[in-house]
Amino acid sequence: MRRLVRAAGVVALVAAGSVGGGTAQAADTNGLLRLAHLSPDTPAVDVYVDAVADPDAGITLEGVSYGAVSDYQDVPVGSYTVSMRQAGASPDTPPVLSTTVEVTGDTARTVAGVGLFADLGLAIIDDSLQTPPADQSRVRILAGASNAETIDVGIAGGPSVATGLAFADTSEYVDVPAGSTSLTVAAEGQAPAELPVDLAAGSVYSLVVLDADQGLRVEPVLDAAGAAVVPVGGVETGAGGTADTGPSASLVVLAAGSAAAVVAAGTRFRRRPGRHATHRP
Amino acid sequence: MTDRRSARAGAHRASSGRGRKLGLVLAAALVAVACLVAGFALWPDDPSASTDEPANLPGAGAREDLVEWTGTELPADTPVAVPAALRTVLLEAGEDPARFVTSASGALQVVDGTPPAGAVVLARFEDPVGEVLLVVDPAPGVPTPEETDRRARLAAAVLANPGTGAEGDAAEVLRTADLDARLLSLLSVLVAQFDVRVADFPAAPAEPADGPPARRVLLDRSGPDRLTPGSPAADRLTTFLAAQLPPFAPDTVEVTADGLLIGFRYASAPDAMVTSRTP
Numbered sequence: 001m002r003r004l005v006r007a008a009g010v011v012a013l014v015a016a017g018s019v020g021g022g023t024a025q026a027a028d029t030n031g032l033l034r035l036a037h038l039s040p041d042t043p044a045v046d047v048y049v050d051a052v053a054d055p056d057a058g059i060t061l062e063g064v065s066y067g068a069v070s071d072y073q074d075v076p077v078g079s080y081t082v083s084m085r086q087a088g089a090s091p092d093t094p095p096v097l098s099t100t101v102e103v104t105g106d107t108a109r110t111v112a113g114v115g116l117f118a119d120l121g122l123a124i125i126d127d128s129l130q131t132p133p134a135d136q137s138r139v140r141i142l143a144g145a146s147n148a149e150t151i152d153v154g155i156a157g158g159p160s161v162a163t164g165l166a167f168a169d170t171s172e173y174v175d176v177p178a179g180s181t182s183l184t185v186a187a188e189g190q191a192p193a194e195l196p197v198d199l200a201a202g203s204v205y206s207l208v209v210l211d212a213d214q215g216l217r218v219e220p221v222l223d224a225a226g227a228a229v230v231p232v233g234g235v236e237t238g239a240g241g242t243a244d245t246g247p248s249a250s251l252v253v254l255a256a257g258s259a260a261a262v263v264a265a266g267t268r269f270r271r272r273p274g275r276h277a278t279h280r281p
Numbered sequence: 282m283t284d285r286r287s288a289r290a291g292a293h294r295a296s297s298g299r300g301r302k303l304g305l306v307l308a309a310a311l312v313a314v315a316c317l318v319a320g321f322a323l324w325p326d327d328p329s330a331s332t333d334e335p336a337n338l339p340g341a342g343a344r345e346d347l348v349e350w351t352g353t354e355l356p357a358d359t360p361v362a363v364p365a366a367l368r369t370v371l372l373e374a375g376e377d378p379a380r381f382v383t384s385a386s387g388a389l390q391v392v393d394g395t396p397p398a399g400a401v402v403l404a405r406f407e408d409p410v411g412e413v414l415l416v417v418d419p420a421p422g423v424p425t426p427e428e429t430d431r432r433a434r435l436a437a438a439v440l441a442n443p444g445t446g447a448e449g450d451a452a453e454v455l456r457t458a459d460l461d462a463r464l465l466s467l468l469s470v471l472v473a474q475f476d477v478r479v480a481d482f483p484a485a486p487a488e489p490a491d492g493p494p495a496r497r498v499l500l501d502r503s504g505p506d507r508l509t510p511g512s513p514a515a516d517r518l519t520t521f522l523a524a525q526l527p528p529f530a531p532d533t534v535e536v537t538a539d540g541l542l543i544g545f546r547y548a549s550a551p552d553a554m555v556t557s558r559t560p
Contacts, residue, residue, distance in 0.1 A: 048474070050470065050473035050474055051438075051473060052435065052438035052439055052441075052442060052469045052470075052472060052473050053437075053438040053439075053441040053442050054442070055442060055443065055444055055473075055476060058473070078438055079434055079435045079438035079469065080473075081466075081469050081470040081473050081474075083470060083474070092520075093524070094520055094521040094523075094524040094525075095524075096524055096525055096526055096529075097466065097467065097470045097525055097529045098558070099466075099558055100431075100435055100466050100469055100470075102431065102434055102435075121558075122558060
C-alpha cells in the first residue's frame with residue numbers, strides 16, 4: 001500500500017499567479033492551482049491541496065490519472081500542502097504528504113509529478129503567462145512519454161521547439177507562428193511523427209507529449225490566452241475539463257485557459273467546506 | 282626518680298604523641314576510605330574499566346548515555362567518529378563497529394569538552410566527576426537561500442493558522458523558523474488537515490539550548506479534542522503519521538498524557554532532503 005500511495009507523488013500541481021504583463025491580470029491576493037499526472041505507469045490518485053494558514057481553504061481533486069492536467073483554481077496566495085492517495089482507496093486510508101507549494105500572486109508554477117513509478121519525482125516548473133504577440137503562439141513541451149527517451153519537437157516547416165528533451169523534462173517556451181499546423185515529434189531511434197495541432201494567436205500552451213497505444217500523442221494545454229481567444233471548456237481538440245467553482249473575475253482569462261486543459265477529464269475540483277471535510281478521514 | 286618520672290613523663294608524652302599520630306593516621310585512613318566508598322558509590326559500574334585506560338576516557342555512565350542517544354536520535358546508518366580508546370571500549374562492549382568509527386567522511390564526532398569551530402553540538406553528556414562528552418556535527422548542512430525562504434514562509438503560515446495556538450517559546454520557534462524542514466513540512470499538513478495545536482517544541486534528549494533546529498513537536502489538541510492515549514483524535518493522527526513516507530515520515534510518534542509527541546532523528550541537511558522531493 002505504501003508503494004501505491006507513493007504513486008501519488010506523480011501528480012503535478014500548478015500554482016499560477018497573476019500575469020505580470022500580457023493581457024490577463026490576476027489579483028495579488030489570489031493565484032491559480034493546476035494539477036497534472038505525467039507518469040505513464042502510475043495509478044490514478046486523489047489529491048488534497050490544503051492551505052496551511054487558512055483552515056477553510058482546501059481543494060480535493062479526485063481520480064487524477066496519467067495524462068490529466070487539471071483546471072486552474074484560484075486560491076489565496078500562501079503556503080499549501082499537497083497530499084495524495086491512490087484513487088479509489090478506502091476513505092480510511094490516509095493521504096500522504098507529497099510536498100509543500102508556495103502560491104504567490106505574481107508567479108505561475110507547475111509542480112509536476114514526472115518519471116516512472118519506480119523513480120517518481122515532483123518537479124516545480126515555472127509557467128510563463130506572458131502572452132506573445134498577436135500573430136504568435138508561445139509553446140513549450142512537457143515530456144511525459146516513457147516510450148521516448150528523448151524527443152525533438154518542432155513546428156512543421158517552422159522553428160524547433162525542443163531538441164533532445166529527455167523524458168520527464170520540460171523545455172523552454174518558444175514563440176511560433178499561430179494557426180493550424182503540425183508538430184514534428186521525433187523520438188530517439190524512431191521515425192518522426194506529424195501531429196496536428198491548432199495554436200491560437202496570442203496564447204500560451206504547454207504541449208504535453210504522452211505515450212499512446214502506438215507511438216506518441218500530443219495534448220495541448222492552454223496556459224494563458226489573449227482575452228478574445230479562448231472560450232471556457234475546451235480548445236482545439238474539443239475535450240476539456242470543467243471547474244466546479246468559478247475563478248475570480250480577475251483570473252477569468254487564465255482560468256479559461258486552464259479549463260482548456262484537454263486531458264483534464266476525470267479530474268474534479270471542489271472547495272472544501274471546512275477543515276475537516278467528511279471525505280478526509 | 283625524677284629522671285624516671287621525667288622518663289615516664291617523657292615516655293607518656295611520647296606515648297601520647299604516638300597515640301595522636303596514630304589517631305590522625307587512622308582518621309586520615311577513615312577519611313580516605315570514606316572518600317573511596319563515596320567515590321565508588323557515585324561512579325557508575327564500569328566492568329570494562331582497567332588500569333591502562335587513558336585518563337580522559339569518559340566514564341561508563343556517559344558512554345552508556347552516548348550509546349543510547351545514538352540509538353534513538355540518529356539514523357542507523359549514521360557513523361559517529363570517536364577517539365580510538367573510546368572506540369575500543371565501545372566495541373569490547375559489543376557496540377556496532379560501523380556506528381562507532383575513528384574517522385569517516387560525513388561522520389558526526391564525539392569530542393571531550395570543546396566543539397570544533399563551525400560545529401553544532403547535538404548532545405552533551407557529563408559524568409558525575411565533570412567529564413564532558415559532546416556529540417557534534419562538524420559540518421552541518423547549510424540551507425540555500427531558497428530553502429531558508431521556503432522554511433520561513435511555511436513556518437509563518439503555520440503560525441498564522443488560528444488553530445496552531447503556539448505561544449511563548451513555541452511561537453518563537455515558528456517565528457524564527459528554527460525547526461527541521463521535515464518536521465515543519467509535516468506540521469504544516471497536520472495544521473492544515475487536522476487543526477492541531479502546538480504545545481511545545483521540546484528539545485531532543487541531551488540537546489543543548491544552542492543545538493540544531495527543533496525536530497520534535499508536542500501537539501496537545503486536534504480541533505476540540507485533546508490528544509491523549511487512546512483518544513480517537515490521537516488514533517486518527519497516529520494512523521495518518523504511520524502512513525507517511527520519507528522524508529516526511531516521523532521516526533517517533535508517542536501519545537502521552539501531555540499530548541502527541543512527534544520526532545525526527547537528526548539529519549545534517551534536512552532542507553536538502555525536503556528539496557529532493559520537490560526539486
